[in-house]
Amino acid sequence: MTLLAELAAAIGPDHVLAGPAGAPFLTDWRRRYTGRAAAVVRPASTAEVARVVGICLRHGAPMVPQGGNTGLAGGATPDDSGRAVVISLARMNRIRAVDPLNDTLVAEAGCVLQAVQDAARQAGRLFPLSLASEGSCTIGGNLSTNAGGTQVLRYGNARELALGLEVVTPDGEIWNGLRGLRKDNTGYHLRDLYLGAEGTLGIITAATLRLFPLPAAQCVALAALGTLDDALALLARARSGFDAALTAFEIMSGASLDVVVRAFPRQRVPLAPAPWYALLELSDSEGEAHARERFERVLTAALDDGVVRDVAIAESLAQGKALWHLRESISEAQAAEGKNIKHDIAVPTSAIPAFVAATDALLERWLPGVRHVTFGHLGDGNLHYNVSRPESMPEAGFLARQDQVYRLVHDSVQAHGGSISAEHGIGQLRRDELPRYKSPVEMALMRRLKQALDPRGLMNPGKVLPPPARFARPPGGDAGGPAKPDPRRPG
Incomplete structure (x- = not known):
């Protein structure tokens, strides 16, 4: 039997998509990568996934797992060879169990992340992973990329x-490691x-996921600051004053x-x-x-001491959501302005x-007039x-310098003891x-891990690992600007 015939027999012909029917699965969310595939398959159970993997193994077909296809690094998009089978897990969307006494789900x-959050809330519990894409991203993709989000400070990635x-x-074997244990010291x-x-x-x-008690109340505030050093000082005060409640x-x-504000004029920043x-x-x-009293005490002291310039504390749930909406609209607003x-x-x-001061200065020297849109999870x-x-540079000319911008920024990240990927x-x-x-x-x-598990x-x-001999690791980097490209580097 052919690959497609075996796949159709294993999970049903309606769930094996080829040609135009599979096109929506072949381009990433940012429309940066578009690949080709022998088929897109949509199994409905773990047993069906195992059967699909076994078939692909026999035919030597590469496999590309895909969740909500909301990733930002092209990790769920096939290459352009047309040999791969995209395995969409969208039909595997059941909440199998909720155990409030063990705080697990x-x-x-x-399962779409928002559905997991809702199932936890219905049981009087909180699943704290929170992302701008929570209405469409899936828990499998979240775990496969070790997603972060806005509450890592308290709950972790x-x-x-x-x-x-x-x-x-x-x-094609199934490992069942769904035990809901906090302690299991039995080997690797x-x-x-x-x-x-x-x-x-x-x-x-x-996955067996950890749940937490629902908070009795949530309070949101926006503070205006003069410098990032002031932001660190405010963070220290907030951690000291709120501890795990932050x-x-x-x-x-x-x-x-x-x-x-330019992209969405109806949104307003309630501070100068x-x-x-x-x-x-x-x-x-x-x-x-109680939450508001704690907020007022810590933030008033920060105002009095000149750490912050001004503060707006949300008076209602709607106001709190409006403040969060400002934060969550930044990426969409940037997209409206161009790439x-x-x-x-x-x-x-x-x-x-x-890091920000040094990198801003390096980019400005190398590309005068460049604009910085910096935001994120300071905690x-x-x-x-x-x-x-x-503003004076055409978009095409700017994007042609993308590799050099990446190199300059990433070299600066390394110089400051950092990582080039935090959560994407x-x-x-x-x-x-x-x-x-x-x-x-x-x-x-x-x-070695890849070879041992996927020989x-x-x-x-x-994805993740480049071909072994394709790139050399240069000795150090150029702190004064983009390093010279490796002569073996394509493009």
Whole structure:
């Protein structure tokens, strides 16, 4: 039998899409990558996923797992060979179990994140992973990329929210590791191999997720700041004053909110213009009055001491949502202005002011008039350091310099002890940069893991790991501007 015939027999012909029917699955969310595939398959159970993997293995067909296709690094898009089978997990969308006494929920990989949040809330619990794409991203994709979001400061990344996994291995076997245990010291922790691996070591089909008590009240405030050093001082005060009740501390440049107001005139910043703003969220276990009293005490002291210029505390749920909407609209507003060069980086929180000052200056010297749209999760050191073209420069000319901008920013990240990907993953976007910023020992260990678990290299090939001999790791970098390209580097 042919590959397509076997797949149709295994999961039903209606769920094997070829030709134009599969086109929506072949382009990533940012429309940066478009591939080709032998077929797109939509299994409905873990057993069907295992059958699909077994068939692909026999035919030597590469496999590309896909969730909500909302990723930002091209990790769920096939290459252009037309040989791959895209395995969409969207039909695997059941909440299998909720255990409020154990504070766990078992969800299949195709469950939309918002559906998981709603199921937890119906049981009187909180699932705290929160992303702008939560209405369309899926839990399998969240775990495969170790998603972060706005509440990492209190609850951690997706890795910390998964107690157990169910995985189909590259040879079509099913590993059931869904035990809802906080303590399980029985050898290698296999779960951590698959979290953040972007489907290159196996396909996550379900997960046991950690739940938390619902807060009695949430309070949101926006603070205007003069400098990033002031933001760090406010963060220190908030941590000291609120401890674990501080669930979010977001930073936004004044320029980033200017972009939002230009794109969406109905949105308003309720404070006078400032170079920086911080968005704080407090989740209180006692009630709204108690939360507001704590907010007022800490923020009033910060005002009196000159740490912040002004503060607006939300008076209602609607006002709190409006403040969050400012933060969540930045990426969409940037897209409305045209294409930009995005960076999802992490540096130690204490190094953020120095990183931003140094990198802004380097870019300005190299590309005068460049615009910086910087925002992100200050509490955990993750910045979305986005770069927009000088107004006088055509978009095509700006995008032609993309590789040099990446190199300059990423070299600066490394110089400040950081990482070139904080929460979006490596995918295709950063794959070829990885050897420059990871040691040869790290790269060799990653390759050994890939070879051991996926010896035929069929599981999401071309993601995370570049071909072994394709890039050299140069000795150090050029601090004064973009490094010279490796002569072996294509393009």
